[in-house]
Amino acid sequence: xxxxxxxxxxxxxxxxxxxxxxxxxxxxxxxxxxxxxxxxxxxxxxxxxxxxxxxxxxxxxxxxxxxxxxxxxxxxxxxxxxxxxxxxxxxxxxxxxxxxxxxxxxxxxxxxxxxxxxxxxxxxxxxxxxxxxxxxxxxxxxxxxxxxxxxxxxxxxxxxxxxxxxxxxxxxxxxxxxxxxxxxxxxxxxxxxxxxxxxxxxxxxxxxxxxxxxxxxxxxxxxxxxxxxxxxxxxxxxxxxxxxxxxxxxxxxxxxxxxxxxxxxxxxxxxxxxxxxxxxxxxxxxxxxxxxxxxxxxxxxxxxxxxxxxxxxxxxxxxxxxxxxxxxxxxxxxxxxxxxx
Amino acid sequence: xxxxxxxxxxxxxxxxxxxxxxxxxxxxxxxxxxxxxxxxxxxxxxxxxxxxxxxxxxxxxxxxxxxxxxxxxxxxxxxxxxxxxxxxxxxxxxxxxxxxxxxxxxxxxxxxxxxxxxxxxxxxxxxxxxxxxxxxxxxxxxxxxxxxxxxxxxxxxxxxxxxxxxxxxxxxxxxxxxxxxxxxxxxxxxxxxxxxxxxxxxxxxxxxxxxxxxxxxxxxxxxxxxxxxxxxxxxxxxxxxxxxxxxxxxxxxxxxxxxxxxxxxxxxxxxxxxxxxxxxxxxxxxxxxxxxxxxxxxxxxxxxxxxxxxxxxxxxxxxxxxxxxxxxxxxxxxxxxxxxxxxxxxxxxxxxxxxxxxxxxxxxxxxxxxxxxxxxxxxxxxxxxxxxxxxxxxxxxxxxxxxxxxxxxxxxxxxxxxxxxxxxxxxxxxxxxxxxxxxxxxxxxxxxxxxxxxxxxxxxxxxxxxxxxxxxxxxxxxxxxxxxxxxxxxxxxxxxxxxxxxxxxxxxxxxxxxxxxxxxxxxxxxxxxxxxxxxxxxxxxxxxxxxxxxxxxxxxxxxxxxxxxxxxxxxxxxxxxxxxxxxxxxxxxxxxxxxxxxxxxxxxxxxxxxxxxxxxxxxxxxxxxxxxxxxxx
Numbered sequence: 001x002x003x004x005x006x007x008x009x010x011x012x013x014x015x016x017x018x019x020x021x022x023x024x025x026x027x028x029x030x031x032x033x034x035x036x037x038x039x040x041x042x043x044x045x046x047x048x049x050x051x052x053x054x055x056x057x058x059x060x061x062x063x064x065x066x067x068x069x070x071x072x073x074x075x076x077x078x079x080x081x082x083x084x085x086x087x088x089x090x091x092x093x094x095x096x097x098x099x100x101x102x103x104x105x106x107x108x109x110x111x112x113x114x115x116x117x118x119x120x121x122x123x124x125x126x127x128x129x130x131x132x133x134x135x136x137x138x139x140x141x142x143x144x145x146x147x148x149x150x151x152x153x154x155x156x157x158x159x160x161x162x163x164x165x166x167x168x169x170x171x172x173x174x175x176x177x178x179x180x181x182x183x184x185x186x187x188x189x190x191x192x193x194x195x196x197x198x199x200x201x202x203x204x205x206x207x208x209x210x211x212x213x214x215x216x217x218x219x220x221x222x223x224x225x226x227x228x229x230x231x232x233x234x235x236x237x238x239x240x241x242x243x244x245x246x247x248x249x250x251x252x253x254x255x256x257x258x259x260x261x262x263x264x265x266x267x268x269x270x271x272x273x274x275x276x277x278x279x280x281x282x283x284x285x286x287x288x289x290x291x292x293x294x295x296x297x298x299x300x301x302x303x304x305x306x307x308x309x310x311x312x313x314x315x316x317x318x319x320x321x322x323x324x325x326x327x328x329x330x331x332x333x334x335x336x337x338x339x340x341x
Numbered sequence: 342x343x344x345x346x347x348x349x350x351x352x353x354x355x356x357x358x359x360x361x362x363x364x365x366x367x368x369x370x371x372x373x374x375x376x377x378x379x380x381x382x383x384x385x386x387x388x389x390x391x392x393x394x395x396x397x398x399x400x401x402x403x404x405x406x407x408x409x410x411x412x413x414x415x416x417x418x419x420x421x422x423x424x425x426x427x428x429x430x431x432x433x434x435x436x437x438x439x440x441x442x443x444x445x446x447x448x449x450x451x452x453x454x455x456x457x458x459x460x461x462x463x464x465x466x467x468x469x470x471x472x473x474x475x476x477x478x479x480x481x482x483x484x485x486x487x488x489x490x491x492x493x494x495x496x497x498x499x500x501x502x503x504x505x506x507x508x509x510x511x512x513x514x515x516x517x518x519x520x521x522x523x524x525x526x527x528x529x530x531x532x533x534x535x536x537x538x539x540x541x542x543x544x545x546x547x548x549x550x551x552x553x554x555x556x557x558x559x560x561x562x563x564x565x566x567x568x569x570x571x572x573x574x575x576x577x578x579x580x581x582x583x584x585x586x587x588x589x590x591x592x593x594x595x596x597x598x599x600x601x602x603x604x605x606x607x608x609x610x611x612x613x614x615x616x617x618x619x620x621x622x623x624x625x626x627x628x629x630x631x632x633x634x635x636x637x638x639x640x641x642x643x644x645x646x647x648x649x650x651x652x653x654x655x656x657x658x659x660x661x662x663x664x665x666x667x668x669x670x671x672x673x674x675x676x677x678x679x680x681x682x683x684x685x686x687x688x689x690x691x692x693x694x695x696x697x698x699x700x701x702x703x704x705x706x707x708x709x710x711x712x713x714x715x716x717x718x719x720x721x722x723x724x725x726x727x728x729x730x731x732x733x734x735x736x737x738x739x740x741x742x743x744x745x746x747x748x749x750x751x752x753x754x755x756x757x758x759x760x761x762x763x764x765x766x767x768x769x770x771x772x773x774x775x776x777x778x779x780x781x782x783x784x785x786x787x788x789x790x791x792x793x794x795x796x797x798x799x800x801x802x803x804x805x806x807x808x809x810x811x812x813x814x815x816x817x818x819x820x821x822x823x824x825x826x827x828x829x830x831x832x833x834x835x836x837x838x839x840x841x842x843x844x845x846x847x848x849x850x851x852x853x854x855x856x857x858x859x860x861x862x863x864x865x866x867x868x869x870x871x872x873x874x875x876x877x878x879x880x881x882x883x884x885x886x887x888x889x890x891x892x893x894x895x896x897x898x899x900x901x902x903x904x905x906x907x908x909x910x911x912x913x914x915x916x917x918x919x920x921x922x923x924x925x926x927x928x929x930x931x932x933x934x935x936x937x938x939x940x941x942x943x944x945x946x947x948x949x950x951x952x953x954x955x956x957x958x959x960x961x962x963x964x965x966x967x968x969x970x971x972x973x974x
Contacts, residue, residue, distance in 0.1 A: 028809040030796030032727040040727070047724035054714035061681060061710045068685055069703060072624070074692035081885045082691050087630040087683075095682040096675060103671040106721055110667050113723035114660040133499075162657070167494045168590060170655060170730060174796045178726025179655050183591060184493060184584045188657030201808075205730040205798045206655075207487045209494060210410045213801040294805075314410040 029201040032174035036200065036221075037193045039177040042113040050106055117178070120191035124157035131162075131169030131182030133208060134215035134313055135279050135292040144234050144269065147279030149287045150219045153227035154197050162188040167209065173202035173219050181206055194221030199288060210315030216293030237282055237340075240270025244339055251336025254329050260321055262333070268340065278318060285341030302334035303327075352957030355911045355964035367912040369453035372863055374460050375439030376761060379754075381464055382431035388471070389423035390828065392416045394821060397785070401818040403806040411479035413802035414486075415504070419471070421488035422508070425608065426515055427467045429742065432750045433611040434459075434522065437550045439761060441526060443856035444544045446535025446874065448867050451528040453910040454958065455521055461920030462518025469924055470511025473503060484508035487800065489601065490571070492582035492593035497575050503931060509572045510927040516561050516568075517923070523557030526550055535855070537874035541635070544854045544877075545628055548635050549614030552642040556603045556610075559646070564600035567593060576933050591656055598649040606645040609709075609741060610638060612749035613680060616702045619752050620684055622850050623699040624691030627878055630683040637676035644673040654725040663722035670720040674713070681710055696850070697771030701752030704779050708744020712737055715790065730800075733793025739786040751778070751831070756850070763843030763862035770834040777827030785820025788813035853881035858896070866907045869970035873897045911964020915957045922951030 028034060033048075035041045127150065130137035139145050150173075152158045162171055164182040172179035177192040194200065204215035222230065244252060255262040256272045263273035269282040284290065287297055291312055295301040305312060307322040307330055321330060358364040365373060396416050399407040408416065438456065442449050450456050473482035481502020486495045495505040530551045534543065571593070573579035580586040582593055621628045628634060650658065650666040684706055693699070715737040719725050728734060751774075758766050791813050797804065804810055848857040858880050859868060875895045876882060882895035926947025932940035 028795045030808055031794060032796060033794055043723045043727050045724075046721050047718065047727055050718040050721060050724060054718050058711055058714050061685075062707055064685055065703065065706055068688045069693055069695070072688055072691050072693050074625075074694045078692060082624075082626050084627050084887065085629065085690065086627055087633065088686070091682070091686065092630055092633050092679065096679055099675050099678045103674060107668055107671060110721040110723060111664050113721075114664045114667070117723050117726075118660045118663075167499055168491055172730075172798070174727060178723065179730065180657050180726065181655050183656065185587065185589060186591070186657070190657075201796075203796075203798055207414075207491070207494070207800040209499065210414065212414075213410070213803050 030174050030203065032178070034175050036175040036198065037177065037195050039117050039190075039192050040175055042117050043178045046106075046109055046113055049109070053102060053106070118190070120159040120189065121157040124159035124191055126159045126161055127152075128161045128163065129171055129182070131164040131166075131171065131204070131208075132279075133166050134204070134211040134316065136171070136202075136204075136215075136217045137279060140231075140234075142231060142235060144238060144282070145267070145280040146234075146283055146287075147281075148217045148289065148293050150202075150217065151227065151230060152192075152194060152219060152221050153224045154194055154221045156224065157191050157193045159189065159191045162190060168206050169204045169208050169215065170206035171202070172205040173200050173217070175200045176219060179205045192219075194219065197221050197223055202293075211292075211313040214292060214294045214313045216289070218288055218293060220288070234283060238269045241268065241336075241340055245335065247332050248336040248339045251332035251334065254325065254333050255336055259329075260325055260333065265318070281337060281340060283340060285338050297338075299331070299334045299338050302337055303330050306330050306333055351960045351962060352953060353914050353961065355913060355961055357912065357966070364912070366917055367457075367914055369449070369457050369910050369912055369916070370865060371438050371442055371449050371453065371456055372761070372865075372867075374456050375435045375437075377460055378431045378438055378463070379435035379761075381460075381467070382428050382435060385423055385427035385467060386429075386432070387828075389420050389428050390825070392420035392423065394825065396420060397818040397821045399802065400804070400814050402815065403804050403808075403811055405803065408802075409479050410802045411481065411485060414800070415473075415478055415483035417800055418484045418487050418504075418508075422470065422484060422512075424742070425488065425604070426512065427463075427470075429608050429746050429750070430519065431463055433553075433608070433746070434463075434519075436546075436615060436750075436753050436757070437522075437526060437553075437611060440546060440757065440856060441529060441550055442533070443760070443859070443863060443867055444547050444854055445530065445533060445538060446855050446868060446872050447529065447533040448871075448907070449910055450525050451533060452525045454913050454916050455525050457913070457916035458919055459518040459522040459525070461917045462514055462521075462923075465920050465924040466511050466514035466518065469514055469927055470507055473507045476503070482507065484511075489597055490593075491597075492571065492588075492590040493584050495571060495575075496582060496584075497934070505571070506575055506931050506934070509568050509575070510930060513565065513568050513572070514923055514927055516565055518920070519557055520561045520565075523554040523561070526554040527558070530554075535871050535874050541632065542874060542877045542879070545617040545631065545634055545638075546611070546614035548638055549610045549617070552638050553607050553610045556607050556642050556645060560600045560603035560607070563596050567596035567600070570596075572930070576930055591653075594653055594656065595649070598652045599646070601652065602649040603642075603645045605741070606641060608746050610641065612705070612746040613638070615749040615753040615756075616684065616705050618854065619698050619702040619756050620687045621878075622756075622852050623694045623696055623702070624688045625694075625851070626687055626691040627853070627881075628683070629686035629689075630679075631877065634680060634683055637679050640676045641673060644669065644676070648673055651720065651722075651725070652729075654722045655729050660722075667720055667722045667725075671717075674717050674720065677713055681706060681713075696755070697766070697768055697775055698752040698756035700772065700775045700779075701748045701755070704775070705745060705748040705752065708740055708748060708782070712740030712742075712744055715740065728793060730798055731793040732789045732797045732799060735799055736786060736789035736793060739782075739789065743782050743786065748778075751775075754831075757856075758838070759845035759849050759861040760856055760859075760863055762839065763845050764838050764841050765845050765849055766834050766838050770830055770837070774827050774830035774834060777823055777830055779827075781820050781822070781824030781827050783820070784823055785817045788817045788820075792817075848880075851881075851884070853878040855880060864971060866909060866968060866970055869907075870898045873899050906967040906969055909966050909968055911966070913958070913961060913964065915954055915961060919951065919954030919958060922947050922949070922954050925950060 032044050035044045125141055128139040135148055137147050138150050162180055162182050164184045169182040170179045171182055176194055180188050180190045198221055200219040202217045254260055265275050265277040266273050267280045290297050291305045308320050309316045309318040356367040399405050399413055476482035481504050484504040484507055486500055486505055490508060530547055570581035574581050582588050582590055617628050647669040651670045654663055719728055755766055755771050792810055795810055797810050845861040847860050879896040883892040886892050926944050929940050929944030929947055
């Protein structure tokens with residue numbers, strides 16, 4: 001009978017969900033259930049607790065409903081009217097008090113987690129995260145800026161000052177922390193920490209225009225020693241690119257030339273390019289992705305992106321270069337960018 | 342002499358056509374207005390469904406380009422705007438309009454012309470807000486900033502097209518009609534109940550109408566203010582949400598959600614009322630815990646104003662504010678949960694008859710509960726930051742709005758169809774449609790829970806295969822096809838049934854409330870004689886008196902020394918005219934920013950028509966006709 005299939009279907013889905021939860025969602029790059037840091041742990045922990053309560057109550061109500069419908073089905077030929085019961089005081093009290101008790105059990109950890117997750121530890125260092133249509137900028141306390149890939153040391157808290165330079169965006173890297181909005185005229189503060197090294201996926205989570213779906217970022221958590229070494233290396237890059245190949249030198253000339261005018265929107269530390277319209281590209285060669293986190297960082301992808309940005313990100317203000325630069329010129333610029341590491 | 346003077350001041354004479362096109366345009370009969378609401382809203386429901394269909398087609402696989410990004414953004418904006426403002430609210434209004442006077446033993450609402458005006462505002466507003474489609478789906482002329490239109494994405498700087506202007510002005514037009522209806526229903530309920538029908542003897546659906554109407558009149562001003570500010574920003578370069586001038590864009594969110602949260606209770610309380618009428622009838626028992634249900638409804642309405650910032654847990658208001666709103670949100674779960682147990686208890690020890698209407702009511706209990714439970718999960722602010730703006734919220738929305746509101750509406754259609762149209766919808770087709778709708782809905786919406794917990798944000802025009810979201814997106818789209826089959830079955834059922842003769846009995850379901858005491862379809866004057874009501878569910882106890890009870894104690898028709906003719910309110914052109922004026926004004930305002938030459942003349946014409954409408958309304962005289970009821974009761 002049709003109605004018997006229904007609890008079976010829902011039950012299967014619930015089991016599948018439980019299975020997915022229990023086996024870990026590590027194959028899912030952006031799942032908040034695959035917790036990798038203390039902030040996410042508190043938030044997702046609460047989520048899991050309420051999820052089990054919800055599942056329990058949901059199954060209880062569904063089973064009760066099906067029981068009632070079947071047990072008290074109208075029998076054919078019965079003409080008498082059932083007893084017209086109007087209510088029961090005791091029952092009303094019971095099913096008011098029990099939900100209140102359940103809610104109190106959720107309220108208590110909620111208050112604790114609300115304060116703990118919004119109060120950065122005193123030893124956290126601060127990175128300023130900027131939302132733009134449709135990329136993320138990161139300003140480090142040491143004075144350098146990167147984009148779309150936030151590098152942090154493992155096991156250390158990082159305080160983030162969150163701002164926006166245009167519309168409302170949202171900063172969300174689920175495995176490390178719940179989201180907070182990036183709002184113009186406002187500085188929000190959050191903190192996060194990665195307890196394991198890894199590349200964590202993040203995405204803008206507030207509708208921000210045509211390419212909202214294409215505004216992604218990554219957090220790269222590195223062992224502390226490696227992180228310190230990277231900071232040193234990044235600081236050393238402040239006085240300009242070194243050891244560029246012939247092709248890359250040519251690319252740099254085009255980048256800083258008047259045919260493409262890349263320097264009019266981007267910064268490469270230590271060079272003529274000092275503009276802040278688009279992302280800082282000083283270390284773009286070492287990032288895992290390009291174009292606001294939507295493509296793997298390969299020379300081919302760089303070429304495709306530079307040639308026709310709106311094809312990948314509708315509405316972007318980065319101009320189409322395939323008319324004004326030859327394919328060789330685009331390849332040279334890509335080489336240049338690829339060597340910036 | 343006074344009448345002659347009034348006649349010369351008026352604009353148009355009171356029309357008297359009983360049949361034909363103009364009889365509908367000038368009707369003030371709540372039943373006809375309810376039917377117009379219902380048909381218009383069902384058509385908009387199909388429009389919203391088509392928008393959803395295209396969305397799900399695009400998201401069926403990663404990287405598809407069924408529509409471009411700009412069109413997709415218009416689609417999800419208009420899908421939500423259409424479903425909320427042009428489908429669900431008016432479908433519920435259809436029931437409230439049609440049933441309210443019948444359930445309280447009245448002949449019409451307190452202000453019949455105002456009632457008609459509400460409908461015309463809705464129709465013109467709905468057409469207005471969809472006008473942009475003819476200019477091109479991806480052109481920026483269709484609203485495409487999301488159904489809650491957050492500043493400053495809606496500023497001219499970031500949305501230069503007409504989309505947000507259509508949205509703002511359209512919602513203002515729609516809002517006036519709704520607000521006016523709220524007042525109309527409150528006055529009707531408080532003043533026009535049949536003798537003996539105290540407030541606690543009213544059908545529960547009348548209570549939900551009352552509380553919903555109170556929510557409307559207190560919440561709509563908040564969005565009206567927000568929309569006017571945005572309108573002024575966009576049309577007259579005001580600075581309410583101008584970031585460069587130091588504005589706080591979060592202010593938009595506060596205003597919007599102060600409306601937006603009560604709005605969701607406006608969407609669900611009448612639906613709960615419908616379910617609360619269907620369940621007792623098809624259990625042959627009274628609603629369990631009526632007073633508690635009334636109190637819960639009122640409490641939900643009141644608490645609905647204390648929770649708005651739970652839509653803003655990620656805005657960064659701080660742990661104190663977030664905690665407060667978490668607690669108020671948790672509080673509202675209590676009266677909601679209580680209702681579920683009361684519904685179950687209504688069926689307990691009853692004689693459950695699984696008609697199509699009852700199947701939808703039972704489906705409502707299951708699916709609304711699921712939606713309510715995901716809502717409970719969202720209430721805790723810290724965990725909310727992992728859920729908000731993801732498909733987990735989209736899951737919640739669809740379970741409460743489809744599994745809740747739409748199921749109740751479909752159930753209500755099957756239940757009250759005979760009273761509205763004099764025919765019974767086919768039960769066989771009805772049950773088939775129920776299963777297709779139920780299975781299709783759960784197939785498309787349940788995966789949203791998984792997608793949200795897998796990290797898929799909302800409002801994504803596409804996604805990458807590397808994220809692991811492919812499978813559930815595909816399953817969801819398959820569900821849409823099944824749901825579509827269910828909706829088509831419902832439409833087929835309507836069409837087939839309307840071809841049959843109108844010979845349904847007055848009381849096909851052995852009902853409990855007053856609308857079942859009159860013929861099907863309801864006669865134009867509703868009640869030949871206004872009844873005297875002795876207790877709640879008076880009709881039921883008149884048919885099935887308890888031990889020691891006399892039928893006449895429950896329901897009687899005392900001999901009254903009054904004329905046997907019934908006075909019916911007069912028809913009028915003015916409601917439609919008064920709705921048309923502001924619509925034309927809106928088209929004028931739309932083009933003022935771009936300085937089009939016809940903008941100002943159109944605006945002026947709109948204002949003049951509005952003034953003409955007010956004048957004509959005020960001076961058209963009492964109107965009305967006396968008619969003889971068909972049977973003597």
